[in-house]
Amino acid sequence: MATNNPPLLEVRNLRVEFPTRRGTLLAVDDVSFDIAPGEVLGVVGESGAGKSLTGNAIIGLLEPPGRIAAGEIRLEGKRIDNLPYEEMRKIRGARIGAIFQDPLTSLNPLYSVSHQLVETIQTHLPLSASAARARALELLKEVGIPGAEERIDHYPHQFSGGMRQRVVIALALCAGPRLIVADEPTTALDVSIQAQIIALLKKLCREHGTAVMLVTHDMGVIAETADRVAVMYAGRIVEVGPVRDVIKHAQHPYTKGLMGSIPSLGVRTERLTQIDGSMPRLTAIPKGCAFNPRCTARGERCLVERPDLMPAGASRAACWLHDARGVGAPVPLARETVNA
Amino acid sequence: MPEGSYVHIEGLKRYFDVSAPWLVRKLERRPRQIVQAVDGIDIEIAKGETFSLVGESGCGKSTVARLVVGLYPPTDGRIEFDGNNMATRRKQGAHSTLRRRMQMIFQDPFASLNPRWRVFDIIAEPIRAFGLSKDKADLEKQVGDLLEQVKLTPADGRKYPHEFSGGQRQRISIARALASQPEFLVCDEPTSALDVSVQAQILNLMMDLQRRLKLTYLFISHNLAVVYHISTRVGVMYLGRLVEQAPTDTLFRRPKHPYTRMLLDTIPDLDMTGRQRAPVAGEVPSPLNPPSGCSFHPRCPFANERCKVERPKALPIEGGTVACHGIEEGRIPIEDRSYTARG
Incomplete structure (x- = not known):
């Protein structure tokens, strides 16, 4: 990936704290990294390492009482960590897309898929209802939903897990974001579906030039998808480098x-x-x-x-x-x- | 029962009735709905080996685990444990002896330990229930030994489950399962709720215990790499049926059933050999309405007319069995695959 371009996302000395009765907990401690345009950065770590919180801090969705205590987050040179809620809402969706682990909870069960897609498109792009619907249909086709013309008016419960995750990806791509924060996008899926979703995510990012911050605990997913990987432990990045080097050396x-x-399927050892x-x-x-x-x-x-x-x-x-x-x-x- | 067989499962079936309530069914003229969670499975497990069942969610592997330990009664079929038919031995005395000899480890160490009990009582319960201790001092010694066996300390017995991490809790579950001095352990995804570094600890512990205590395992998992490390033999399930079973090395080196090959293709390539995961089209169909004939035919690249109508039987091949018309007819070439080769 082109590393001489200015970074799309810059995170500098990010600290995320949780004030509790028994003192302040430091969940993300002095984390700095960059993501270049079109690059896939994998963030791995075990549960509690702070990887999801880092992702949530970037998209401005830290759950209170969690808060950014120090540091800066810049998207295309502009600070986004201290924006008022309404302004951040405009950036989220338009310039940063988000994909979460469980596709059933990230879709509203009461609205059809077309309704949710059209709503998101119209929020961020100046399109008429029919143009937005045409774009929604195009997106569904792009994420590989068979019979998109029919299925666009279905409700989330009528889709299977893998198809739902495709809809979520379509939703994240609606307004053509520059960065997608994908938090465990394949964890809830079966292995055979997982491979489909990863291939799709890779293809779309390549075609659209979208950068991805891929948060996962699954080194296998990282090995196949990421350009660079950051390994987190107890709230800090302990190692960061090109994916091949981190995995092999x-x-x-x-x-x-x-x-x-x-x-792994290598040599079978006693232990x-x-x-x-x-x-x-x-x-x-x-x-x-x-x-x-x-x-x-x-x-x-x-x-x-x-x-x-x-x-x-x-x-x-x-x-x-x-x-x-x-x-x-x-x-x-x-x-x-x-x-x- | 065949020679050398320790656990013998034959034609095991379990159907669940998931119909709407009677009135709703009559008013809306809906038929009964039956899920064929396990639909005719034959398994032989030899003493001291680890037999693993793998498959995607909803294929019925956990149901098999629960049937084997008797948490569900089977709809049809036989389960024999060391020569005893589990279905007929319902009389209290004989059955409880058998129950003592098989135990289960569950997936979620957060849900399978009573949060209001001290660890000592959790582990002591099977000992008390089966009357395995002479007196209080003996009970304390047994629990202490069990805790040490899973690399905890006797002092941990005074604590409550919430004071332990996920991996430590799974150790407590293992200690509890070992408390009745069983020979056969059914492990339902024992490591899938754990982080990888902890998963390795638990798998190592399980393999050590197996060697030391001569245990037999039925190991349920969706993770093929884990199964590769721990098993002697592997069975692959798809929609309630066993599509292939074989010794571990054979299954990973020369997979036969197209579904097994597909599962192996989806294992992420950590050695960075550049092997691309081949994404397979389609998804697991609903077990409410399984496809006719071979249930894998809608996703199978080799399917023909026969596969659509006739259900394949499990036929012996290279030390295992495969239920596939294509393999039987020789339409599908069997070749060595290099999944297990280091890149």
């Missing part, structure tokens, strides 16, 4: 462990690689590197000093292993972690 110990623990322990709760993020209690390569420095992203191979990783001063004296894992 992971630099951060967490990414390595994550890649090893995915069962899978496992990362002992589990991700820390937001109430108890460890000092230093958040991954240190589970990291077999940890040293004294990891316990006290928090690493930022630094060059590592073809990627960038937040790990002292890639720093000239290294991790310091090795510290073995605590026994509780192994059993956690």
Whole structure:
């Protein structure tokens, strides 16, 4: 992908906080990344890593009491994180499209598909009702809904899961957005349907030049779709780089462990690689590197000093292993972690 | 019952009546509606092996799991466990001995543990129910040992389920399942609610326990890569029927049924070999109204007239069975596939 163009989306030092009675929880901590026009950026992580919150912060749909505490989000150079609700509403849909995990909850069950598409098109584009309907039909054909002329007047419950997700994609593409934030778009679908949806998403983005931020926990989906990938852990990006490098030559110990623990159809081994322990709760993020209690390569420095992203191979990783001063004296894992 | 068979399932069927209420049916002249969730399945599981059932949602794999442990009575067919017909042994004494020897692990570790019970009581319940402990001290020792077996500590018994993460809760479910000293575990998607790094921990634990305690597993999953790692034999289900079963290596190296091949094609390519997932046209039809003949024919690239009318029988081939007219007639070439080769 063209990297010399100015980025379409710039996220700088984003922090998302949740004030609670027992103090403020930091769910997204100092996250920065860019997405170039037409690029697919995969964001992976396990549940609670903050990947969905990052996506929601970009489209301005953070659920209160969650709030952006610091940082900037710029779309085509213009700040969008501090816009009033009404202005953000105009950007959302027109310039940023959104696709969510469950296609049944992102469609209104009381209105026909044509109604929902036409409404969205007319909100963002100056088209007459009949022109909007013609565009809706065109979109449904484009996302591969067979018999679109008939099905356009059907209600969401008359579509199957895969077809519903196609409608949601059509809805996201309505006003020709520059960026689509897709949050687990294939997680609710069966594997055979998943492959169809991924192929569709890829094709549409290539044809329209739309950039995609693909949020998922499924490394397989990322491997097939993304150009670059950002791996998140406990609210921070721990590694970011071209998808091939991150998958084949992971630099951060967490990414390595994550890649090893995915069962693949390679050599059958007695045991899978496992990362002992589990991700820390937001109430108890460890000092230093958040991954240190589970990291077999940890040293004294990891316990006290928090690493930022630094060059590592073809990627960038937040790990002292890639720093000239290294991790310091090795510290073995605590026994509780192994059993956690 | 064939030699060496430990769990023998023959012609197993389970239909669910999902009709509207009687009055609505009469007023609106609607017929009864029956879902054929499991429609005639034969499985043999040998002692000490892991038999996996894979398939997409709605294919009936979880129903099979529930039938095997007796949570549903079958509509038709036989389930024999170590020579005992599960259907006829309804008398209390004999049945409870059999029940003790098979246990189940459920998918969702958040729903399958009682939130109001301490972990100790959750794990002690099967021991108490089957009267397996001599006294209180013995019970405490047994529960402590079980917790250590799943890599938790005896002190964790005092806690409540909400104090544990998803992976730890699944360990508690496993400890509970092991409490009655079973030989046969039915695992219904035990890792699909977990994150990958935790999934690896649980799969490793299950494989360790199997070796140590000589357990037999019936493993239900939709994830072919997981199944590849854990199973001895694999059965592929589609719309309530078993379309293919074979030893794991054979199934992944030389898949025969077109549906099996399609499922294998949809596994994401993590080795970045550049293999494109071949998106298959069509979707799983509604089990309320399954297609005639071979239920896969509307999506099958090899289907012909015979497939539309005649239901294929499972025929033995290369150590497994396949229910496909195309394979039987030799219309569909069987070839080695390189799904398992590293790129």
